[in-house]
Amino acid sequence: MKGSTKRKSVSYAKWGYIFILPFFAAFLIFQMIPLASTIYYSFFEYYRSGLNIIGPNFVGLENYKALLGSDFTKYMGNTLILWIIGFLPQIFFSLLLAAWFTDLRLKIRGKQFFKVVIYMPNLIMASAFSMLFFALFSDNGPVNAFLISAGLIDKPFRFLSTVVGARGLVGLMNFLMWFGNTTILLMAAIMGINPALFEAAELDGCNHTQIFFKITLPNIRPILVYVLITSMIGGLQMFDVPQILTNGKGTPNRTVTTIIMFLNNHLYSKNYGMAGSISVILFIICAVLCIGVYFSLNGDDSKPKKKKKKAARAAKA
């Protein structure tokens, strides 16, 4: 620690590099090498027949051709549908709860209790959660017993043997596991909004709904984008819930087979060629969506926003 005069002449740029170094180092060591080999082998025929290793033989784009000739688009569609079934209620209830929890005019008894409880399903591991789902929704389970006694159906609805039932259960489980997580994030975002804005809106006579759409939503956009992007990526890479709920089969009629389950099917024979090409395609789709969403919703106004905030801060001071 010599005098501060010396440091002042030095650019701070190097600290930027130093601070981001561990992240990039860890990424390069633990993820880049496997990722690079994934991409590399997507151009090879490379799998195991029993314990015999076949390949790697360079095949160019054959794996990609085979992929496009398969039901890849069907699985992509399944994945999107399964994600949306879970995501719509998730974002709806999360926004609702976040708005309620942060609404000062709304006196909620046991608010702290509710806030803590909604995240708790996420603490249960997916495999345990599925076991409970099996028990609840089985042919002789309580849900069917209830529906029958309520006179809604006359024989058990076989949830996991129908497309609607199986997809619905995957969506329901994803919703239950993740809506608390999203609520916490959105709540945080709403509480970060300058209370002066709400006060002003109230003075102008806005009601709950108006405040929500005019003040809350626009102001939590960065976190909404975060939620959207992370959920979308999570959704496109959905695996454990449908895998376990359908015993790894993606039934009925492969309508609950997601992209990653499709990929996982190829890992049985360590088919690094096909698995690699699926990963690359999925990666490209994710990256395009990610960057697209980020820059269309967030990027263009991040600068002016900062200015706005600064202005607000200056006004306060």
Added chain:
Amino acid sequence: MRKSAKSLLALALAGAMVLSTAACGSSSTTSETTEAPAAESAEAGKVLNIWCWNDEFQSRFNDYYPGVKEVAEDKSTTTLEDGTTVKWTINPNENNNYQNKLDEALLGQADAAADDKIDIFLIEADYALKYVNSDYTMNVADLGLTEEDMAGQYQYTKDIVTDDNGAIKGTTWQATPGLFAYRRSIAKDVLGTDDPEKVQEALSDWDKFNDVAEQAHEKGYKMLSGYDDSYRTFSNNVSAPWVEGTTVKVDENIMNWVEQTKEFTDNGYNNKSSLWDDQWAADQGPKGKVFGFFYSTWGINFTLLGNSLETPEDEGGKAEVGNGIFGDYAVCEGPQSYYWGGTWICAATGTDNADLVKDVMYQLTCNADIDKQITLDTQDYTNNMQAMEEIAADPDFGSDFLGGQNHVALFAEAAKKIDMSNAGAYDQGCNEKFQAAFKDYFDGNISIDDAKANFETAIKETYPELTEVVWPD
């Protein structure tokens, strides 16, 4: 040049510094992981590495292998009289984890240090040939285990681990012949008799079996619980292995299963359950209305018995007549012979303890005294014809659960008839994918052609080397 080297150093230092500050939060906890127990194995003598996916073999070994001197408190090692340390590596099966790890370990076997080399690994029948047909598994004859030693074993247990060249590459202490366990009370109602011989007569081929299913249905019973119950009985009696060259040849008998199961489902002869689901288990219990279940050795005296009780034994119930439907089951051979389950012991190529491996195999799978003792102690049906026939001939031996019937006698008969010469390396994938694909067909979701197409897709995903699927006419 020097400048950049210097700044690199600075970066590295900064990184190290960050790491050290970050680590203090968890240092007390992480330090323990670095102290691996490395020193102990080197001097204590040989290490016998055994890989498996559960502790079944471990407990048999610890209880019955004559050379066992001491079992570690955490069961992770067993010490033998000659000073050898047996090291157990148990990896659960979930997500194919056991095979994934075993494969990597076997592929790296040549480079592994002597004390890390796998000596023994265990396999199941459905994927046995994947290992048996590879050079990573030793011919038991090369270990010194002779055909004479194994002469007392059931033939089918040897078929399953016989490679393409006819060499036997594994051995098992278990035989798991299957029977048809039926409800006496329902049989009386439907057939007018609960006598195992007469019931067997009524069920001795599939046509008769289907007729009984119809009769049972008329009386308000289900013949079977679910789709997969009879699958093994069909798949164990195919005319050729699943795969020839790179072509999957779906056997006629497998299609017979499809036909039967579809008929049963559409006519309401089954309860649309799947193996191990709660409907299936409930159907075996006091409230069940199912005629019978295909079950093998372990299943009858444990799973079926447990499911049949009203009050479980752990909760104060007694395994005796009056508790649930204890005593209401009986067994007969059923329409076709089959087996279900079993675990085989294989020697890994490159083992540095060949003599010991041979002795383990010999003692546990060829020694009639030990095998008989295992059966008497644990009710596990063992792979020794002589020992089993001694029990079968014992007039005092009978199962209260089966109404006094000597089921071992029936098992002993059934086990000899099982023919697994058509077992193949693709059995696991083919059987699983086939059942999954046709479940949709039975459920009425898709046509039989769609089910076939789905099977073709699934099987080619699982085994990229397979090119074609041929269906019987």
Added chain:
Amino acid sequence: MRQKNENAHPIFTLFVHLVLIFLAFLCLFFFYILLINSTRNHFDIQKGFSFLPGTSFVSNFKKVMADANIPVLSGIKNSLIVSSASAILATYFSALTAYGLYAYDFKLKKPAFVFIMLILAMPTQVSALGFVRLVDRMHMMNTLWPLFLPSIAAPAVFYFMYSYIQSSLPMELVEAARMDGCGEFMTFNRIVLPIMKPAMAVQAIFSFVGAWNNYFIPALVISDNNKKTLPILIAALRSADFLKFDMGKVYMLITIAIIPIIIVYLLLSRYIVDGVTLGGVKE
């Protein structure tokens, strides 16, 4: 007008409470059945669902604890090590990276940011087997290290931290610290970290839970019984042979495994209850 807006309409308030109670019921219901199932006998569980407890709680517990192949206590310890280390590494280094990208101007700033956004989109399932081979080459098989070290690079956590820091950290504060002669690391550790604490707590919960319930990679890396984490032990019980397969034990171990994480969650949840504010307009 103001008067009227002071409190929400009672019927609306009632409605809100009903919705909340329903959701809370849904959330807690699963814990209830878990607990119920841990008191039931294997065969009862197999035969179907029950709302009422059985009488096998003690025997299930004893059976789990007596199984020498299922070292529950060391499983809890290993899970705690891996999960805490993951949470600490992920939050600390993500905050550091976010701060590095936020507070400093350098040539590669924008590319670095876009790069992290890209790897956020990377399917992780894919490189799992490659990762395991790498771990093998690094001689870290059968150690806990590879289960938490990769958390240093957690793009999703970074992205959250970046959003937070953007709205909550006035650069003036950093500049003032520099004036006082604080080194850059000291500024980060003493000034920036405290401001980020709520965001770190939230992400720490998420990372902790994620690591706690992770099975796939740990199962491939760990073989020794005394290094297994809880999900591997649960899987081990589930692949028991038929004579020993016992759903009562499985549910008991799941229940045992969930207790520490509930405790950790409740400890950290005050940040959720008090409310993490994103956006730094503090009154």
